[in-house]
Amino acid sequence: MSTKKVSSDSPSKSPNTCSSPSTLSSPSPIPNQLVIGNSMEEVWNDINLASLHEQPGNYTGSNANANTNDHVLHGMTFQDLLATSSNKDTPTRVASKEPSSGGGNNLLKNSLGPSPATMLNLNYGKRPQENGDVSGGDRRHERMIKNRESAARSRARKQAYTTELELKVAMLGEENAKLRKQQERFLAAAPAQPPKKHTLYRTSTAPF
Amino acid sequence: MPRDREPLSVGRVIGDVLDPFTRSISLRVNYNSREVNNGCELKPSHVVSQPRVDIGGDDLRTFYTLVMVDPDAPSPSNPNLREYLHWLVTDIPATTGASFGQEVVCYESPRPSAGIHRFVFVLFRQLGRQTVYAPGWRQNFKTRDFAELYNLGSPVAAVYFNCQRESGSGGRRR
Numbered sequence: 001m002s003t004k005k006v007s008s009d010s011p012s013k014s015p016n017t018c019s020s021p022s023t024l025s026s027p028s029p030i031p032n033q034l035v036i037g038n039s040m041e042e043v044w045n046d047i048n049l050a051s052l053h054e055q056p057g058n059y060t061g062s063n064a065n066a067n068t069n070d071h072v073l074h075g076m077t078f079q080d081l082l083a084t085s086s087n088k089d090t091p092t093r094v095a096s097k098e099p100s101s102g103g104g105n106n107l108l109k110n111s112l113g114p115s116p117a118t119m120l121n122l123n124y125g126k127r128p129q130e131n132g133d134v135s136g137g138d139r140r141h142e143r144m145i146k147n148r149e150s151a152a153r154s155r156a157r158k159q160a161y162t163t164e165l166e167l168k169v170a171m172l173g174e175e176n177a178k179l180r181k182q183q184e185r186f187l188a189a190a191p192a193q194p195p196k197k198h199t200l201y202r203t204s205t206a207p208f
Numbered sequence: 209m210p211r212d213r214e215p216l217s218v219g220r221v222i223g224d225v226l227d228p229f230t231r232s233i234s235l236r237v238n239y240n241s242r243e244v245n246n247g248c249e250l251k252p253s254h255v256v257s258q259p260r261v262d263i264g265g266d267d268l269r270t271f272y273t274l275v276m277v278d279p280d281a282p283s284p285s286n287p288n289l290r291e292y293l294h295w296l297v298t299d300i301p302a303t304t305g306a307s308f309g310q311e312v313v314c315y316e317s318p319r320p321s322a323g324i325h326r327f328v329f330v331l332f333r334q335l336g337r338q339t340v341y342a343p344g345w346r347q348n349f350k351t352r353d354f355a356e357l358y359n360l361g362s363p364v365a366a367v368y369f370n371c372q373r374e375s376g377s378g379g380r381r382r
Contacts, residue, residue, distance in 0.1 A: 146285055153284060156220060157370060157380075159218050161246070161380070163214075163218060163247075164215040164248075167215070
């Protein structure tokens with residue numbers, strides 16, 4: 001088993017270059033400081049195991065009360081999760097259950113019982129849930145629909161403007177060509193006419 | 209041009225405000241020498257005063273009605289005041305402009321607060337000189353119903369522009 005020390009130069013953006021994260025359900029990057037001393041694949045395998053062990057009823061709001069590893073940190077935001085994972089206290093509390101080393105790993109595995117994607121989606125940009133999953137999911141769903149509609153409107157706007165410009169261009173081009181031809185004809189015809197006389201002259205208008 | 213590529217259709221003016229129609233009269237709308245082309249964007253400061261409207265046709269004895277509405281009031285994602293009537297001018301003789309007609313509802317400057325709104329000008333041919341009554345309020349105006357009420361038939365021309373609040377940053381990247 002190779003021990004990969006992943007560098008933490010750009011924690012939130014650098015992709016994990018380890019062996020295929022086949023169990024990864026969302027593209028959200030996990031900051032590299034957490035994965036210290038273990039290969040990525042092992043961590044992900046352990047996460048899957050943890051989710052199998054996890055019992056749905058055991059939700060606690062705060063990390064302070066968690067003394068078994070099956071508790072899911074439902075009330076915390078992901079940012080809190082990351083903050084506490086670097087906390088020195090947590091490794092000792094959760095170190096007992098899982099055999100693999102590294103306190104940060106354990107916290108990560110056990111807390112991310114449900115897939116990281118759901119965790120992020122549920123808590124991203126919101127206060128901790130007060131009334132459970134259902135309304136949060138609905139709001140998210142509504143927001144998604146609204147965003148889709150807005151995107152569709154934006155695309156329609158863009159396309160309408162572009163088409164209109166193309167029409168305009170075509171029309172102006174035709175008009176231009178027509179006017180040029182007319183201009184040519186006028187220029188060609190002008191010298192053939194007699195120059196205008198600026199003198200008074202008699203014309204016959206009356207019958208007598 | 210196939211109907212579904214028409215800017216008025218793509219921009220959903222046909223659909224939200226009007227039914228499909230055939231353009232037969234020219235309609236030119238100019239705000240201080242800025243001509244309104246379908247889907248172009250104008251700022252509220254550009255459209256404060258009523259535009260110059262020139263219509264085509266050939267017979268001075270034919271009269272036209274001009275309607276200007278905002279189908280995206282108060283916001284395009286929640287247009288519960290659709291359509292908001294901004295201007296209504298009737299008895300415009302062919303080949304002339306809106307200033308020759310009867311202003312039934314005076315021009316109200318567009319001041320969108322949320323989102324990017326469409327502002328639509330629609331031209332109808334009148335059967336004769338007719339008395340048009342102003343609606344009681346500007347919001348929830350229905351151009352389709354209005355046309356039916358006054359026997360205006362299908363529109364003969366339409367054009368629209370987009371407008372968002374002065375400091376807005378949405379829409380086409382400039």
